Amino acid sequence: MTSAGTIRDWVASAHSIAVLTGAGISAESGIPTFRDAGGLWKNFRAERTARGAHQVTDEQSRPAALYANMTPEQLATPQAFARDPKFVWEWYDWRRSVIAQAEPNAGHMALAQLEKRTADFTLVTQNVDGLHDRAGSTRLLKVHGDIWTLRCTLCGRERQDLRPNLPELPPQCHCGGIERPGVVWFGENLPPEIWSQAEQSASAAGLFLVVGTSALVYPAAGLVHLAKASGAKVVEVNPAETPVSGMVDFSWRAPAAEALPQIL
Ligand code: BJW
Ligand code: ZN
Numbered sequence: 328m329t330s331a332g333t334i335r336d337w338v339a340s341a342h343s344i345a346v347l348t349g350a351g352i353s354a355e356s357g358i359p360t361f362r363d364a365g366g367l368w369k370n371f372r373a374e375r376t377a378r379g380a381h382q383v384t385d386e387q388s389r390p391a392a393l394y395a396n397m398t399p400e401q402l403a404t405p406q407a408f409a410r411d412p413k414f415v416w417e418w419y420d421w422r423r424s425v426i427a428q429a430e431p432n433a434g435h436m437a438l439a440q441l442e443k444r445t446a447d448f449t450l451v452t453q454n455v456d457g458l459h460d461r462a463g464s465t466r467l468l469k470v471h472g473d474i475w476t477l478r479c480t481l482c483g484r485e486r487q488d489l490r491p492n493l494p495e496l497p498p499q500c501h502c503g504g505i506e507r508p509g510v511v512w513f514g515e516n517l518p519p520e521i522w523s524q525a526e527q528s529a530s531a532a533g534l535f536l537v538v539g540t541s542a543l544v545y546p547a548a549g550l551v552h553l554a555k556a557s558g559a560k561v562v563e564v565n566p567a568e569t570p571v572s573g574m575v576d577f578s579w580r581a582p583a584a585e586a587l588p589q590i591l
Pocket of ligand 2: 479481482484504
């Protein structure tokens, strides 16, 4: 049987389906992933150079060469934000403008359809881009937050701001505090209630789909192990091998927007 046929059968007979998505599902919408060649960091640098924005000099405490070697792991941290909030915000502001121009693709749409026809369905996403919401998914757990939410570092007030580019970086709260992106950085806890629901859905799932994630970042990647240990059939949809490929029941080496519509 073809990949699509096998997975379609598993989908049709599963009473409970949970899905974990990562940046790869939005790749075909034109949003760069984090760690693939041509990923976020390189594009950010190119964009900054093109705009001639905020040149980094020795006087600004770090040589430009150091930035060339930075990864999201070094940038998406509370420490990086505390050191240079404007710099970190430029990265997020650029990403917001890219995401604002993107549309959900056939992979996002297929998962929204799958939710409608599955009694017990949960979509856990590591993505902060909001494309699952825009595709119509509602049983959605955003474990790494949302790029369109801003949170005050002083009073904790949260607000939504959908402007692709913010007029002032870093943005400021009414209380005078600096606002930060409402996302989860390395070393920070995931939102506890959302995370607890994600764990529950992985342990209850009969079928667990892992789509477009490198499965390198924990605790999110741990959901795959939890689902497998709890007895779920696990299917990976990813053009590349990942650390969980060896433990899944089926590795479907295909782009998400091509594969997911075929499982309905
Ligand atoms: C396609 C495709 C197509 C391409 N179709 N596929 C256990 C072991 C080791 C370390 C840890 C551990 N537990 C915790 C840690 C530490 C850390 C961690 O995981 N580090 C490792 C990297 C070493 N984790 C944390 O710090 C987490 N917090 C935490 O654990 O709290 C407890 C704690 C408190 C205090 C101290 C210590 C611990 C928080 C993690 C937060 C991650 N945040 C980010 C940024 C979010 C905001 C933002 O967007 O800017 O989340 S980092 C970044 O990585 C982002 C992503 O959600 C996340 C995962 O990336 P993803 O989505 O997998 O993307 P890629 O680029 O990696 O992969 C894309 C994939 O798509 C590839 O496989 C492609 O092949 C594929 N693809 N095209 C389908 N068309
Ligand atoms: Zn405030």
